[in-house]
Amino acid sequence: MTTLSPKTPGWLDWYADPSRPAFALPPGTVDTHCHVFGPQAAYPFAPERKYTPCDASRVQLFALHGHLGVERAVIVQATCHGADNTAMADAVRAAGGRARGVATVRPDVTDAELRRLHEAGVRGVRFNFLKRLVDAAPRDDLAAIAARIAPLGWHVVLYFEGADLPELETFFASLPTPLVIDHMGRPDVTRPASGPEFSRFLRFVDRNDVWVKVSCPERLTVTGPAALDGERHAYTDVVPFSRRTVEEFPDRVLWGTDWPHPNLTGHMPDDGLLVDHIPLVATTPEHQRKLLVANPTRLYWPGEGV
Template identity: 75%
Template structure:
């Protein structure tokens, strides 16, 4: 893939050092249960059709819906939840286009501004959007003004939407009061990004799990509830991917953290691939190995069914999972 893409009006140059998605993922050895949902993935452009936001912090490679759907089918996934990428800002066109093209097999998570009109929210809802994302990573956003974010949460709550929150583990102490005050269910990206060099039973991760437990509610899309994505081991790991001989299991240092979340909150965990893995600098993961990582963290068939099917269906397709 060339570093410059699109026609003269929409040409862009990838951020130097950008890693493109893994081109030939292995076929997973672990067979996903029927109806499995990839509850965290993205689309980038294509830039010629869906230009990247002027205020973006990075310029990615093209990774459009056709590539996403091909990966879905290759891995044995049935459905996707497409999360708005920060490189597109609050223009949700690429994400909505992907959700619509999936023919009911995708839902979306949007980025919106506080002044968004109710009519636009209803349009997004009709297109399949079921949540908004609040990003607190300073390297990805300039600021996250809490008053504006609370105003957004209050606007989307009547639609039954949730708020996806993305933050660093060390920042939870400052943010948890704000999170607990929001009038919507919460979905935590990537287990709150724990520092896996610290103990899994240490104070920092214990604090995160207490936060989840304290704000549990009923876990349903119409109640409060906190859901946790056991995603992105490649982003959290220090030990890294397996050796080239293929005998070592990938991202072993993240397993205890994800396994603990699955054991303690089996009805409120989700899994996602994070394809096409934005802003990774060390390596680009083989998405087949990310699927093979699942039975290490969800050890029983019941845990796997809840993680991959029951929980995401209850959150994103409640009309199909009821009863």
């Protein structure tokens, strides 16, 4: 019998009893950034992982989406599973056409494996530049992977810190695929949303084939989840960044929960509250429809009318 590894000390488990949101998600809403962890007994974690999480199965993910009113999902490979995409791909298959996947692959991935992932529903690969999660991000290898996936019509998902964009943007712009940026490039929300750092990020978006996930206020916040005036207005310090992105690029923004919220240390968010954050940043029904339904459908289910 396989011995299961204990969770990383201090690991915060996902919130098991989320509130029901006051904001009603429109029909066809897509969660474009969520993960599955194991379960470890069925899908072992990668030996080279930087953390050992709690289990977070596809059954539990689909139950959360039912509770929130989410109809479709994009399941992103978790770093704890390395380049073994089995748990993610099995979750995408189990969704019966209502999910797509984003994989992690190595340069020596075979054409047969890429075809298998495509048939499962994978439509992108993720390049991670956060040093606390990966040992290195060799650019030649990543460029080779991008060239391999471009003929499949896939895109590259980029995860990086906003402060690192100046040294990365030339490489990013050279990639031969559309780009999807996680969590608005992780801006420093203690600085103004109108300031030079975030403005540079938005100029990069404007000049390239880039989509932006307006996601993870719980990961970016300094002020935290406290409600404003007793209302469900949390993470207010992130709002100016998200709102500016939505207003400047309404046709290229995406939304996601980031469930089950890996590697948080300050608090574990209530996913119902994250849904109620949406109308603070997408303030009109048209912006909400584009953010939640039209844009992700166009990217992940092209050809469907929305």
